[in-house]
Amino acid sequence: MSRPPMRRPPALTPWPLRDLLGRAVAELDARGAIFDLPVGKWHRPVDGVDLADTVGGHAVGTPLGPAAGPHTQLAQNLVLSWLAGARTLELKTVQVLDELEIPRPCIDMAAEGYNVEWSQELRLDESLREYAKAALMIAVLRAWEPVRAGTGEPGGHVFELSCGYDLAGVRSAPMAAFLDSIGDARAAVDAQRGGIPPALAGLRDVEVPARLCTGATLSTFHGCPPDEIEAIVRHLMTRHGLDVTVKLNPTLLGRDAVAAILHDRLGYHDTALVPAAFAEDLAMDRALELVDGLAAFARAQGRRFGVKLTNTLVVANERGRLPGAQAYLSGAPLHVLAATLLAELDARLPGRLALAGRPGGEVPVSFSAGVERGNAAEVVALGLSPVTVCSDLLKPGGYGRLSGMLRRLADEMRAAGCADLPAWRARADAAAQVAGHASAAAAYAAHLSSPEGAAPYAAGAVRKPLKRTGRPLALFDCTSCHLCVTVCPNDAMIRLARPDGLEDRLTRRWQYLCLADLCNDCGNCTTFCPDDGAPHRVKPRLHVAGREAAAADSDYRVARAGGVWTADGARRNDLVAALLRDLPLPAEDPEPEEAP
Numbered sequence: 001m002s003r004p005p006m007r008r009p010p011a012l013t014p015w016p017l018r019d020l021l022g023r024a025v026a027e028l029d030a031r032g033a034i035f036d037l038p039v040g041k042w043h044r045p046v047d048g049v050d051l052a053d054t055v056g057g058h059a060v061g062t063p064l065g066p067a068a069g070p071h072t073q074l075a076q077n078l079v080l081s082w083l084a085g086a087r088t089l090e091l092k093t094v095q096v097l098d099e100l101e102i103p104r105p106c107i108d109m110a111a112e113g114y115n116v117e118w119s120q121e122l123r124l125d126e127s128l129r130e131y132a133k134a135a136l137m138i139a140v141l142r143a144w145e146p147v148r149a150g151t152g153e154p155g156g157h158v159f160e161l162s163c164g165y166d167l168a169g170v171r172s173a174p175m176a177a178f179l180d181s182i183g184d185a186r187a188a189v190d191a192q193r194g195g196i197p198p199a200l201a202g203l204r205d206v207e208v209p210a211r212l213c214t215g216a217t218l219s220t221f222h223g224c225p226p227d228e229i230e231a232i233v234r235h236l237m238t239r240h241g242l243d244v245t246v247k248l249n250p251t252l253l254g255r256d257a258v259a260a261i262l263h264d265r266l267g268y269h270d271t272a273l274v275p276a277a278f279a280e281d282l283a284m285d286r287a288l289e290l291v292d293g294l295a296a297f298a299r300a301q302g303r304r305f306g307v308k309l310t311n312t313l314v315v316a317n318e319r320g321r322l323p324g325a326q327a328y329l330s331g332a333p334l335h336v337l338a339a340t341l342l343a344e345l346d347a348r349l350p351g352r353l354a355l356a357g358r359p360g361g362e363v364p365v366s367f368s369a370g371v372e373r374g375n376a377a378e379v380v381a382l383g384l385s386p387v388t389v390c391s392d393l394l395k396p397g398g399y400g401r402l403s404g405m406l407r408r409l410a411d412e413m414r415a416a417g418c419a420d421l422p423a424w425r426a427r428a429d430a431a432a433q434v435a436g437h438a439s440a441a442a443a444y445a446a447h448l449s450s451p452e453g454a455a456p457y458a459a460g461a462v463r464k465p466l467k468r469t470g471r472p473l474a475l476f477d478c479t480s481c482h483l484c485v486t487v488c489p490n491d492a493m494i495r496l497a498r499p500d501g502l503e504d505r506l507t508r509r510w511q512y513l514c515l516a517d518l519c520n521d522c523g524n525c526t527t528f529c530p531d532d533g534a535p536h537r538v539k540p541r542l543h544v545a546g547r548e549a550a551a552a553d554s555d556y557r558v559a560r561a562g563g564v565w566t567a568d569g570a571r572r573n574d575l576v577a578a579l580l581r582d583l584p585l586p587a588e589d590p591e592p593e594e595a596p
């Protein structure tokens, strides 16, 4: 069959709410999962241990969440985070330049993390729609009994805005309109309500807070001039009524200290620093002044001001896996850098940071740097809140790794006889005092500077070879390891069961396909696929959302008609169509009324 010509589509075509919720309902019923996260990987409160925390004056069910990044851009990503136990969700950074061309691939998580992403890939109006859609979806799912049976009482959650990068951009008309709509999102949320599918019709009027975010984190990255940081914070507080957190960069430690940790202590000798990044970024003395001045300004305005440690470290991109001259380092080595910076800031701002054992500390500190199962409980004990994660969620297991971190935190608290987070933090503070440290943060930094404490973060421990089969990856039948599904932040890879009777044409029970609308070519599935090839390019690429599809051999335009899915591609349409019978997405024709 000849096909009409197809053009290369935009990187992301978000799915409408009807399809996302329709998929959630069908998938929970058929597979005991939502967006490929099985109920067993959802977070469920543990009896006798209360993980509740307070973020920006809001009660939240746990202290963890995803950091601004690939897990917080599309609506289904935010839902996945929430199911896994995230209760502070830091939205992907928005800025006025909303038609950026991101180089691909943009993520390399083979060991320590590297990326070349910037801010949102969606236009500002699309980002608003995704955030409103996510807020509504979470409100619906948390009120829906079958989900409630898996999550138990989830406690509160908050969305934290993330924005950048200069004053003119933040004050521009498009950004002002975006921020106003975040401040009163009723229209954006109500525009989505018609997309709540019939199975959930009783929840169409579920309550969603009018204000999507009460706090914003300012990303001081990509050359955000230090003298503008202060002005942006003031603007966000006064014009938009937001509490503001400034996300600091590890360059604040200075080049010599960073080199001593990264190269000498941890052994990442081939990760070269970029001197200009240190010269351009905020320096320590100016940062201390800035914290002082902005904390006072916030107090006068009746707002909160906090800091976040840290953004990624700009390094030379010499590993040959990502395009461009520079890349941004995250993961294990960043953990040691950020913990060292925390101890230094705490020492240089005595009593000012709201950490464990600092009842008078007025400046809350949130954290994102190499947090994973082995250290999340320790980091939470320092009084950091929220504790956010990016790189670790891009490793096999994906979002489900968050619930593992929460389980370990609860287990450790229970073993120590701590019923809640204040007790857990007081215990860490008391232990630090007994050991002669000025604070729990100082004790933790000292631990990471010891050979034993540094060992798990060193290049030798982190850079383990990934499994490779040497077999070429093909359209159908692969090692069927499922890794591409779990490592995809957008849940753009899906597995479908081979229908009975096709055993002679498909050897494997599970076949893997790409939901191409949701794939932005980040490359993470390719890193982890043990077969030789790129899953998101080689496997059948399903274009469900109705936009024109690219004309590669693996592209399929799929459509629903009369309760069945059809597939139209260059080859083996019958096999793809047969597999689509297992697609956990209703095949009824959508009604036209819905906003996209």
Ligand SMILES: Cc1cc2nc3c(=O)[nH]c(=O)nc-3n(C[C@H](O)[C@H](O)[C@H](O)COP(=O)(O)O)c2cc1C
Pocket (backbone or CB within 6 Å): 067, 068, 069, 070, 092, 093, 106, 107, 113, 114, 115, 117, 118, 119, 120, 162, 219, 247, 310, 311, 312, 330, 331, 332, 334, 335, 368, 369, 370, 371, 388, 389, 390, 391, 392
């Ligand atoms: C792929 C990727 C994209 C990111 N995008 C953003 C972003 O848009 N805005 C931002 O402030 N930080 C961004 N970050 C930085 C993270 O929010 C986080 O601060 C950093 O990765 C350190 O945490 P981690 O070690 O857990 O990854 C990104 C990180 C990665 C890996």
Ligand code: SF4
Pocket (backbone or CB within 6 Å): 487, 488, 489, 490, 491, 492, 493, 514, 518, 519, 520, 521, 522, 523, 524, 525, 526, 536
């Ligand atoms: S399918 Fe692969 S390349 Fe596409 S978004 Fe997911 S991980 Fe990235």
Ligand code: SF4
Pocket (backbone or CB within 6 Å): 473, 478, 479, 480, 481, 482, 483, 484, 485, 512, 525, 528, 529, 530, 531, 535
């Ligand atoms: S495409 Fe690769 S990563 Fe995905 S299941 Fe097959 S072998 Fe595993």
